[in-house]
Amino acid sequence: MCTNKKYTLSDEIVDYINECLSKEHPESYLIAILHKVQGIYGFLSEIHLDEVAHLLQVPTANVYGVATFYHYFRLKPRGQFAISVCMGTACFVKGADSVLTSFKSELGIDMGETTSDGLFSLEGTRCIGVCALAPVVTINDRVYSNVVSQQVSQILNEIKAAERV
Ligand code: FES
Incomplete structure (x- = not known):
């Protein structure tokens, strides 16, 4: 069992990993562990x-391999405004891809990245269950419906203007 003295991970995570180590095939808990870490810290540093x-006693490359394979995992902190473009079928068919391309080019970042000022991050998401409103974009808790790529700069400018007030 490992102590948490020399780790920056929370006691809760260290205890959970120690619990996993006491089970058969502890490495099979890697994804669950990463979920917990992201749940607490917002991303995987x-x-x-x-x-x-180190704690799970597996090669670092394995951990990075899993963290980079799944789109769900973020390797950088989210921006103040987390933009999620729905890439579910209904949204995709109605042009979500070009909406995403507009966000990428307006912000100068790719999926999974955050702008250098920390204001915006961009990610894709699966169907959020409001397909009748496709294409759909969420920014933090707000849902934008029937979004077209021409609206993207206006949406971003409105957020920036509200931030300046
Ligand atoms: S596919 Fe986008 S909300 Fe369902």
Whole structure:
């Protein structure tokens, strides 16, 4: 069993990993562990990935491999405004791809990235259950419906203007 003295991970995570180590095939809990880390810290930092590897006694490359394979995992902190473009079938068919392309080009970032000022992050999401409103974009808790790529700069400008007030 490992103590948490030399780790930056929370006691809760370290205890959970120790619990996993007491089970058969502890490495099979890697995804669950990463979910917990992201749930607490909002993203998976390098130091936390290294610590998970050390605590779970698996190669660091394995942990990075899983963290980078699944789109769900974020390796950078989210921006103040987390933009999610729904890439479910209904939204995709109605042009979500070009909406996403507009966000990428307006913000100068790719999926999973955050702008250098920390204001916006961009990600894709699966169907959020409001297909009749496709294409759909969520920004934090707000849902934007029937979005077209020409609206993207206006949406971003409105958010920036509200931030300046
Ligand atoms: S596919 Fe986008 S809300 Fe259902």
